[in-house]
Amino acid sequence: MNPTKTRCLIIGSGPAGYTAAIYASRANMNPILYEGMQRGGQLTITSMVDNFPGYPEGRMGGDIMEDIRQQALRFGAEIREGEILSVDFSKRPFRCTADDGTQIEAETVIIATGASARWLGLPSEKEYNGSGVSTCATCDGFFYKGKDVAVIGGGDTAAEDATYLAGLCRKVYMVHRRDQLRASQFMQEKVFATNNIEMVWNHIPLEILGEGDKFSKSVTGLRLQNVQTKAEQTLAVDGVFVAIGHHPNTELFEGQLELDEEKYIVTQPGTSKTSVPGVFAAGDVQDRQYKQAITAAAGGCRAAIDAERFLKQC
Ligand code: NDP
Numbered sequence: 440m441n442p443t444k445t446r447c448l449i450i451g452s453g454p455a456g457y458t459a460a461i462y463a464s465r466a467n468m469n470p471i472l473y474e475g476m477q478r479g480g481q482l483t484i485t486s487m488v489d490n491f492p493g494y495p496e497g498r499m500g501g502d503i504m505e506d507i508r509q510q511a512l513r514f515g516a517e518i519r520e521g522e523i524l525s526v527d528f529s530k531r532p533f534r535c536t537a538d539d540g541t542q543i544e545a546e547t548v549i550i551a552t553g554a555s556a557r558w559l560g561l562p563s564e565k566e567y568n569g570s571g572v573s574t575c576a577t578c579d580g581f582f583y584k585g586k587d588v589a590v591i592g593g594g595d596t597a598a599e600d601a602t603y604l605a606g607l608c609r610k611v612y613m614v615h616r617r618d619q620l621r622a623s624q625f626m627q628e629k630v631f632a633t634n635n636i637e638m639v640w641n642h643i644p645l646e647i648l649g650e651g652d653k654f655s656k657s658v659t660g661l662r663l664q665n666v667q668t669k670a671e672q673t674l675a676v677d678g679v680f681v682a683i684g685h686h687p688n689t690e691l692f693e694g695q696l697e698l699d700e701e702k703y704i705v706t707q708p709g710t711s712k713t714s715v716p717g718v719f720a721a722g723d724v725q726d727r728q729y730k731q732a733i734t735a736a737a738g739g740c741r742a743a744i745d746a747e748r749f750l751k752q753c
Contacts (some may be wrong), residue, residue, distance in 0.1 A: 441699050442542035445471045446748050449516075449537060449550035450523050451688075453480025454732045455722025459506040459549045464514035465482060466747040468547075471517045472695075473537060478520070479504035480553050481685075481723075487605045491732050503732070514677050528695045528715045533661030546753075547717045547746040550692065550704065552752055554685035554723040554730070556625040557753045559591065564681065565646040571658025572647055572679050576600035579678070580607050589614050591644055597682035598626035604680065605633045616666055639674070641666050647679050688726045696720075703727050711742035717739045719745050 447463045450582045452474035463470035482488065482500035489497040498506075509535050512518060527534040532544040541730070547675045556574035558564055564572055573579040576590070580603060588608050593615035601613045613630065618640045620627050630636055648660035687703045688694075697705040697714035704713055704720040712721040722740035723730050 440533065440540075440542065442534070442544045443471065444532070444544045445469060446476075446546045446750060447534070447549060447552060448523075448543055448547070449473070449490055449549045450526075450535075450691075451475055451480070451553055451722070451724070452504075452508070452518075453482065453551060453553045453722055454504070454507060454736040455553070455724075455739035455742070456549070456551035457504065457511050458510035458633060458736040459551060459721060459743045459744035460516035460518065460739075461507070461514055462740050462743030463549070463746065464511060464516045466743065468743070468747060469515070469517070470544075470549075470743075471519060471543065472511070473519050473521055473523050475522050479508070480741070484577050485599065486577050490716060493642050499670070500732075507736070516660065521588070525689060526695060528692075528718055530626065530697070531717055547719065547749055549711075549739070549742045549746060550696075550713070550718065550720045550724055551722045551735075551737075551742070552691070552724050553689040554687050556681065557684045557686050559644055559681055559683065564679075567633075567647050567649050567658050567679075570656040571649060571653070571677065572604065572681065574681050576603050576680050576682075579680075580604050581680045583608050583629070585609055586677040587675065588612070588680060589639075589674055589676045590682055591615075591681045592682035592684070593617060593620040593622060593623045595626050595680065596684070598622035598630050600680050600682045601636050602626075602629050602633055605611060605635050608678075609635065611636045612676065613637070613665060614642050614644065614674075616643050617641065639663065642672075644679075645671065648673065656728045685723065685730070689724060694709065699727075701727065711738060717749055719749075729747075 448468040449472040455644040485500035721742040722735035
């Protein structure tokens with residue numbers, strides 16, 4: 440099978456990928472975008488987004504992503520379902536292979552593979568994953584209607600998850616390892632103003648407790664330790680939502696691009712240029728600092744402009 444040739448391959452479909460597709464299409468680069476496993480990225484698993492410009496009343500994250508996707512399609516971007524499984528950045532055109540075996544020869548590549556939720560690393564977390572343990576409140580919250588749950592973390596994701604779950608559950612314990620939230624002031628105020636959220640400060644999870652066998656399991660509690668006194672306590676909960684941040688999705692690029700010690704793609708300051716000329720990165724995959732939908736979208740714009748300029752110089 441002959442490889443598909445493109446001037447610009449975009450890997451990933453969050454705000455960065457779709458925005459790159461809008462700009463690359465309008466620059467006549469005829470981009471092909473692979474959406475990956477989670478079409479639309481992390482925004483599709485959040486609830487209401489109130490801080491994306493252009494939506495004065497707020498809009499559901501999934502709807503924002505569909506809006507940007509439709510905008511990219513309007514300018515002719517080719518958007519494909521599926522994943523890129525391997526890349527070869529050793530020479531141009533770059534050779535990439537999709538999960539259906541399609542070979543792609545790309546003159547430029549924009550990486551927008553985003554980030555994935557981090558796990559605590561407890562063996563019990565693995566054991567009950569999908570049976571009472573989750574990293575996605577909007578996906579799984581429904582199953583805990585009228586029940587008691589715990590959210591682990593003190594950032595914006597944990598605060599959003601806790602307030603979302605408080606609308607469904609009887610009680611939400613928000614368990615944080617310090618005595619101060621990292622979340623934005625707005626989200627903190629929302630958490631503190633919600634009657635059925637109880638803060639559990641200065642505690643770390645030791646074990647997720649549960650019952651059942653491999654066919655049917657459920658969570659019954661969460662064993663915690665006070666980081667100062669070392670005293671332990673158990674919360675009786677039916678679900679545990681882990682919201683302790685994200686790690687960049689860069690496994691595919693290890694050994695091909697320069698990554699930092701936390702595996703984020705290193706870009707030249709003020710640009711989307713990676714260590715390989717012709718390969719650009721945008722959004723959470725290279726952003727340790729801001730990690731907002733709007734900064735990811737801006738990064739996608741920047742990457743498409745950098746790719747266009749690169750092609751003009753070739
Ligand atoms: P953050 O990195 O901001 O927060 C992670 C939280 O988890 C911190 O409170 C951290 O504690 C805690 N934590 C980390 N590791 C552990 C561990 N092993 N055990 C216990 N607790 C742990 O991640 P978020 O996903 O919340 O947010 C990522 C970015 O996305 C941020 O920039 C945020 O502003 C943004 N965001 C924006 C939203 C919006 O604007 N609508 C919504 C959601 C996210 P500690 O504080 O002690 O480090």
